[in-house]
Amino acid sequence: MRLLGGLHYLMLAGRSPGWEWGEVRETLGRERDWLAAFTAGQTVQTNEVQRCWALVPAFLSLAGRPFELVELGSSAGLNLVWDRYRYRYAGGSWGPDGSPLELSGEERRPVPAELLSRDVEVVRRRGIDLEPVDLSSDDGVRLLSCFVWADQPERLERLRAAIEVARADPPEILRGDYVDVLPGILADRVSGALAVVFQTVSTIYLSKERYAELRRIVDEAEPPVAWISTRRLDEDETGVEGGFELELRADERAPARLVARLGYHGQWLEWRGLREP
Ligand SMILES: C[S@@+](CC[C@H](N)C(=O)[O-])C[C@H]1O[C@@H](n2cnc3c(N)ncnc32)[C@H](O)[C@@H]1O
Numbered sequence: 618m619r620l621l622g623g624l625h626y627l628m629l630a631g632r633s634p635g636w637e638w639g640e641v642r643e644t645l646g647r648e649r650d651w652l653a654a655f656t657a658g659q660t661v662q663t664n665e666v667q668r669c670w671a672l673v674p675a676f677l678s679l680a681g682r683p684f685e686l687v688e689l690g691s692s693a694g695l696n697l698v699w700d701r702y703r704y705r706y707a708g709g710s711w712g713p714d715g716s717p718l719e720l721s722g723e724e725r726r727p728v729p730a731e732l733l734s735r736d737v738e739v740v741r742r743r744g745i746d747l748e749p750v751d752l753s754s755d756d757g758v759r760l761l762s763c764f765v766w767a768d769q770p771e772r773l774e775r776l777r778a779a780i781e782v783a784r785a786d787p788p789e790i791l792r793g794d795y796v797d798v799l800p801g802i803l804a805d806r807v808s809g810a811l812a813v814v815f816q817t818v819s820t821i822y823l824s825k826e827r828y829a830e831l832r833r834i835v836d837e838a839e840p841p842v843a844w845i846s847t848r849r850l851d852e853d854e855t856g857v858e859g860g861f862e863l864e865l866r867a868d869e870r871a872p873a874r875l876v877a878r879l880g881y882h883g884q885w886l887e888w889r890g891l892r893e894p
Pocket residue numbers: 662663664665666668689690691692696745746747748749793794795796816817818819822823
């Protein structure tokens with residue numbers, strides 16, 4: 618994956634002509650040293666913005682108070698600006714008209730129209746990542762783009778549009794291990810706002826011990842704190858195939874509950890909501 622990402626990076630940078638085998642072989646020879654360093658040092662970095670389409674109903678379930686967003690494993694922070702994209706569901710649309718990015722997907726159970734009529738206000742947004750991607754540089758944009766495969770033009774186009782939105786007003790991203798950084802973040806909050814701590818496809822990388830510590834930090838934080846998270850495989854209730862379970866804890870009085878199932882990239886959504894048994 619790193620080698621293919623490296624080849625794609627060189628193509629995006631105009632240093633490799635294309636994917637014909639002769640062209641690839643020529644690039645492998647000419648850029649041998651660069652590719653060796655890239656594959657040795659660069660971890661695979663992705664930020665899948667389509668997941669926002671599956672997360673929005675969960676965020677809207679919490680509407681009422683201003684949001685202070687905290688994203689764990691935020692990568693470049695594209696999903697931290699989810700409220701600046703436009704979304705289409707069977708029951709209606711949500712988000713600003715004229716956003717460069719409009720997201721839709723396969724709705725396996727409808728999202729209630731009432732949910733889509735709610736507004737949210739975001740007063741602060743912060744992300745934490747071990748290796749944040751800096752989108753202010755062309756290198757960062759190429760880096761994030763190169764791990765989306767070149768034969769997936771729709772994903773690349775979504776990424777390009779999301780980068781345009783994030784670059785216009787970038788969220789704050791802190792570098793570090795979120796299990797260590799989160800307590801400081803939760804100790805410094807906007808008064809009157811609901812802290813919404815969320816993550817997608819990041820806690821799967823934690824050991825069981827570190828994950829238990831993370832959940833304890835969230836559970837013991839000063840209220841009000843909500844939690845939205847794709848579950849780890851060892852937490853699955855339903856044995857979802859080809860996707861994740863999404864859980865939501867609206868506040869400190871309630872346990873986290875299964876509210877949806879979604880495709881790995883948010884390409885389909887089966888919304889259940891908080892009221893389902
Ligand atoms: C598969 S990517 C998902 C990125 C983003 N959440 C999304 O859904 O598009 C996982 C991200 O989590 C980050 N990550 C994993 N463990 C972490 C930790 N302990 N602290 C901070 N970031 C972490 C990685 O650096 C990577 O950017």
